[in-house]
Amino acid sequence: AQSVTQLGSHVSVSEGALVLLRCNYSSSVPPYLFWYVQYPNQGLQLLLKYTTGATLVKGINGFEAEFKKSETSFHLTKPSAHMSDAAEYFCAVSEFSWGRRALTFGSGTRLQVQP
Amino acid sequence: GAGVSQSPSNKVTEKGKDVELRCDPISGHTALYWYRQSLGQGLEFLIYFQGNSAPDKSGLPSDRFSAERTGGSVSTLTIQRTQQEDSAVYLCASSFGGVGPGETQYFGPGTRLLVL
Numbered sequence: 001a002q003s004v005t006q007l008g009s010h011v012s013v014s015e016g017a018l019v020l021l022r023c024n025y026s027s028s029v030p031p032y033l034f035w036y037v038q039y040p041n042q043g044l045q046l047l048l049k050y051t052t053g054a055t056l057v058k059g060i061n062g063f064e065a066e067f068k069k070s071e072t073s074f075h076l077t078k079p080s081a082h083m084s085d086a087a088e089y090f091c092a093v094s095e096f097s098w099g100r101r102a103l104t105f106g107s108g109t110r111l112q113v114q115p
Numbered sequence: 116g117a118g119v120s121q122s123p124s125n126k127v128t129e130k131g132k133d134v135e136l137r138c139d140p141i142s143g144h145t146a147l148y149w150y151r152q153s154l155g156q157g158l159e160f161l162i163y164f165q166g167n168s169a170p171d172k173s174g175l176p177s178d179r180f181s182a183e184r185t186g187g188s189v190s191t192l193t194i195q196r197t198q199q200e201d202s203a204v205y206l207c208a209s210s211f212g213g214v215g216p217g218e219t220q221y222f223g224p225g226t227r228l229l230v231l
Contacts, residue, residue: 032217102148
């Protein structure tokens, strides 16, 4: 069974500071990993994903994440936070199983950006 | 192009009533998913449709929940005899299908359901 743990339900940073949102996964097979962002009263929007190949993945809005198999982690980073980054962020995993494609989500991290 | 649309955006109902939630996927997407987002349980998978294959219903929490997908496009999630614990945001997503579990799922804005 697969699972996702996001450390820190709330993270607060100053505008211009580094953003680091943590995600650890558990999977019995090579995982496919995703980060989604959710703005208030909106659906989820894909930020980036790791499937195969390069372990450092770049996404939209300046975000990137690195897949580290040895640490079972897929942390999300952004060098300089912007006020518009304030939102809730979800890490998700999908196993390599053709019969099941549902995403398993973490509990989410709400990012606050202080001026 | 149009994204995933859901209706209604908000629904208030009384305990015991039935509700229907609608999802219009992105045109050409053969895979469709329903998820539920609630304060206590986070984001949970409910059901997955892929083309004409039998749906994966493994996430449905009880037999009060059902879903259908007509003509391989529009889907309706039905909750019978609603309970207060059904209050949540119901999210629909679609994907191109046929590529594998790494493909991107595109989410709609959700239907916010409140059961009084």
